[in-house]
Amino acid sequence: xxxxxxxxxxxxxxxxxxxxxxxxxxxxxxxxxxxDGSIALSAMAAFAVAFLTGSVVLGFAVxxxxxxxxxxxxxxxxxxxxxxxxxxxxxxxxxxxALAQFLGNPFVRQPGPSVRPMAVPVLSDLPFVGxxxxxxxxxxxxxxxxxxVVAWVFRRTRIGLELxxxxxxxxxxHARGISVSRYRFGAAAVGGALVGIAGAAFSLDVKLGxxxxxxxxxxxxxxxxxxxxGWRPIWVALGCYLFGALQVLALKLQPVFPGVAQIxxxxxxxxxxxxxxxxxxxxxxxLGERFxxxxxxxxxxxxxxxxxxxxx
Amino acid sequence: xRRALQVVPALWSVLAALVVSVILLALAGAPPFRALGLVxxxxxxxxxxxxxxxxxxxxxxxxxxxxxxxxxxxxWNIGVEGQVIAGxxxxxxxxxxxxxxGFVVIPAALAAGVAAGxxxALAAGVLKTRGGVNEIFGGLGLxxxxxxxxxxxxxxxxxxxGIASTSGTEPFREEVWLPTVGGTRLSPVAVILALAAIAVxxxxxxxxxxxxxxxxxxxxxxxxxxxGVPTEATILRAFALGGGMAGLAGAxxxxxxxxxxxxxxxxxxxxxxxxxxxxxxxxxxxxxxxxLFFAILSVGSAQLQLRLDLDSSIGGVLQGILVLFVIxxxxxxxxxxxxxEEP
Numbered sequence: 207x208x209x210x211x212x213x214x215x216x217x218x219x220x221x222x223x224x225x226x227x228x229x230x231x232x233x234x235x236x237x238x239x240x241x242d243g244s245i246a247l248s249a250m251a252a253f254a255v256a257f258l259t260g261s262v263v264l265g266f267a268v269x270x271x272x273x274x275x276x277x278x279x280x281x282x283x284x285x286x287x288x289x290x291x292x293x294x295x296x297x298x299x300x301x302x303x304a305l306a307q308f309l310g311n312p313f314v315r316q317p318g319p320s321v322r323p324m325a326v327p328v329l330s331d332l333p334f335v336g337x338x339x340x341x342x343x344x345x346x347x348x349x350x351x352x353x354x355v356v357a358w359v360f361r362r363t364r365i366g367l368e369l370x371x372x373x374x375x376x377x378x379x380h381a382r383g384i385s386v387s388r389y390r391f392g393a394a395a396v397g398g399a400l401v402g403i404a405g406a407a408f409s410l411d412v413k414l415g416x417x418x419x420x421x422x423x424x425x426x427x428x429x430x431x432x433x434x435x436g437w438r439p440i441w442v443a444l445g446c447y448l449f450g451a452l453q454v455l456a457l458k459l460q461p462v463f464p465g466v467a468q469i470x471x472x473x474x475x476x477x478x479x480x481x482x483x484x485x486x487x488x489x490x491x492x493l494g495e496r497f498x499x500x501x502x503x504x505x506x507x508x509x510x511x512x513x514x515x516x517x518x
Numbered sequence: 519x520r521r522a523l524q525v526v527p528a529l530w531s532v533l534a535a536l537v538v539s540v541i542l543l544a545l546a547g548a549p550p551f552r553a554l555g556l557v558x559x560x561x562x563x564x565x566x567x568x569x570x571x572x573x574x575x576x577x578x579x580x581x582x583x584x585x586x587x588x589x590x591x592x593x594w595n596i597g598v599e600g601q602v603i604a605g606x607x608x609x610x611x612x613x614x615x616x617x618x619x620g621f622v623v624i625p626a627a628l629a630a631g632v633a634a635g636x637x638x639a640l641a642a643g644v645l646k647t648r649g650g651v652n653e654i655f656g657g658l659g660l661x662x663x664x665x666x667x668x669x670x671x672x673x674x675x676x677x678x679x680g681i682a683s684t685s686g687t688e689p690f691r692e693e694v695w696l697p698t699v700g701g702t703r704l705s706p707v708a709v710i711l712a713l714a715a716i717a718v719x720x721x722x723x724x725x726x727x728x729x730x731x732x733x734x735x736x737x738x739x740x741x742x743x744x745x746g747v748p749t750e751a752t753i754l755r756a757f758a759l760g761g762g763m764a765g766l767a768g769a770x771x772x773x774x775x776x777x778x779x780x781x782x783x784x785x786x787x788x789x790x791x792x793x794x795x796x797x798x799x800x801x802x803x804x805x806x807x808x809x810l811f812f813a814i815l816s817v818g819s820a821q822l823q824l825r826l827d828l829d830s831s832i833g834g835v836l837q838g839i840l841v842l843f844v845i846x847x848x849x850x851x852x853x854x855x856x857x858x859e860e861p
Binding site for chain 1: 659786839
C-alpha cells in the first residue's frame with residue numbers, strides 16, 4: 207500500500223509540474239495551449255543535453271528554458287500581436303511535437319543519465335508518510351514543495367492576488383496601477399518553465415529516456431486537470447494524483463480486464479467534462495450561494511479574462 | 519485572422535518555412551535539396567504514389583471542409599479528431615454487422631460514419647450550449663473518449679478470433695472495401711465525396727440563410743441573438759454538419775484505406791485539418807489546394823525515412839512551421855499597420 211502510494215506520488219510529479227504551471231499561466235489570463243508540444247520538446251531536449259553533457263541539472267535547465275520561451279511566444283502573440291492565443295498555442299502543439307520527434311531521433315531509447323533517488327534522513331523513517339513523501343528524489347520533492355508554495359502565493363501574497371486580478375478583471379487591475387502585460391508575461395514565463403521541468407522530469411526521472419510516444423497526450427491531460435481542479439493549485443495537484451492512481455489501477459487491471467484497463471487512463475477527460483457540467487449547473491450555483499462554505503469548496507470558475515487580449 | 523492569407527505574409531512564410539527546413543535537414547546530416555526532391559518523388563513520382571497522396575488528401579479535405587463550417591460559426595472544434603475516430607467506429611460497425619452486397623453495405627457504412635461523427639460533434643455542441651463547457655475542452659475530452667472506445671472495441675468485443683491485439687480488427691469482407699481503379703489504391707468515390715463536401719460548404723456559405731446565420735453567430739453571438747438568429751440551433755447544426763464531414767473522413771479511412779478499424783485510425787488527421795483551415799484563413803476555396811500540399815508533405819516524408827533514414831516527422835515540422843509563420847507574420851504586419859495608423 208505504502209509502496210503503491212509512493213509510486214503514484216513519484217509518477218505524478220511531472221504532471222504536477224505541468225498542471226500547476228499552467229494554472230499559474232491561466233490565472234493571469236493567458237491560455238498556453240501548447241503544452242503537449244512543449245512537454246515533448248523539453249523532454250527531448252532535456253534528455254539530449256543530459257545525455258551529451260552528463261549533467262541532469264543542465265538538462266532540467268534547458269528543458270525549463272525552452273518551454274518558458276514557447277509560453278512567452280504564446281503570450282507575445284496575444285498581448286502584442288493581438289492574435290488568438292488558442293490558434294497559436296494549437297499550432298505550436300503540433301509543430302513542437304513533430305520537431306521533438308525529428309530532432310530527438312538519434313536519442314530514441316538510448317540509456318542515459320537520470321535523477322538519483324535521495325531519501326531524506328530521519329524523516330524517511332517515519333511510519334507511512336516517510337516512504338511516501340521522504341523516500342523519493344529531488345524532482346518529486348520539488349513537485350510537493352511547488353504545490354504548497356503556489357497555493358500559498360495565491361492565497362496569502364500580494365503578487366498572487368494581483369496576478370489573479372489581472373486574469374479576472376484586467377481593466378480594474380490596470381486602473382489600480384498594476385501592469386497587466388508584465389504579470390501576464392511573467393506568469394507565462396514561470397508557468398512555461400514549469401511545463402518544461404515537467405518534460406524534463408518525464409525523460410530524466412519517470413520514463414527514463416526519450417521516445418516521442420511516451421509523452422504524447424500528457425500535455426492535454428494536464429490542461430484537462432487544470433479545469434478539473436478549478437484553477438486551484440491544491441485541487442489541481444489532487445487531480446494529478448487521481449490520474450496517477452487511475453494509471454496504476456489500469457496497470458493492475460491489465461491482466462484481468464484488458465479492455466477496461468485501456469479505458470481507465472482516458473478517464474480524466476470525462477471527469478473534467480462532468481466536473482464542468484456540474485459546476486456550471488444552476489442547482490449547484492444556488493447551493494453555493496446558500497452555503498458559502500460548500501460554494502467555495504465546489505464552485506470555481508475559469509478566470510474571467512482567460513484567453514482574451516487586454517488592450518490599454 | 520481573416521487577413522492571415524494575404525499574399526505577402528504567405529510568401530514570406532513559405533520562404534521562412536523552407537529556410538528552416540533546409541537548416542533542420544542540414545542539422546540532421548541530410549542533403550536538403552535532395553531530401554525535398556525525394557519528398558516530391560515519394561508523393562507524386564508515379565501513378566501509385568499519386569493515388570496514395572490523393573487518398574491521403576480525401577480525409578484531410580473532408581475534415582477540413584467540415585471545420586470551415588464550425589470555424590465560420592466561431593467554434594473551435596478541436597474535437598474533430600475524435601469525430602473522425604467516431605466515424606470510423608460507426609462505419610466499422612456497419613461493415614461488420616450489415617449483410618449483403620457492397621453496393622448496399624458501403625453506402626450504409628459511409629452513412630453510419632456520418633451519423634457517428636455528427637453525434638460525437640453534437641455531444642460537444644450540447645455540452646457547450648447547455649453545459650457551459652467550452653468546445654475546445656469538451657471536444658478534446660470526447661476525442662480521448664473516442665480513442666479509448668476504439669481501442670476497447672479492438673481488443674474487446676471486436677477482437678480478431680483468438681487474439682486480442684492492438685493491431686486492429688479483422689479486415690472487412692472485400693465487397694465492403696471502397697472500389698479502386700487502375701490497380702492502385704485510388705478510390706474515385708472517395709475523391710468525389712471530398713469534392714462534393716467542398717462544393718456543399720461553398721454553396722452553403724455563399725447563398726443560404728443558414729450560411730448567413732453561421733457568419734452572424736461567428737461574428738458576434740450576442741448581437742446575432744438580439745437580431746433573432748436562433749443561436750443555439752445554429753451552433754448545434756454547425757457542429758452536426760462539421761462532425762458529419764469528419765465522420766465521413768473516418769468512414770473513408772476505415773472502408774477505403776485501412777479496410778479495418780485500427781487504434782490510430784485518425785492518426786492526427788483531424789488535428790492536421792485544423793492547420794489546413796487556419797492556413798486557409800477559414801476560406802473553403804483554399805482548403806483543397808492546401809490540403810493537397812499537406813498530403814504531399816505527409817506522404818512524401820515517408821520516403822525520407824526509407825531512403826535517407828530520416829525521421830518522417832519532418833513533414834509535420836514543415837506543416838507546423840508554415841502555419842506558425844503565416845499566423846505570426848500576419849499578426850506582425852497587422853501590428854505595424856496599426857502603429858502606422860495611430861499618430
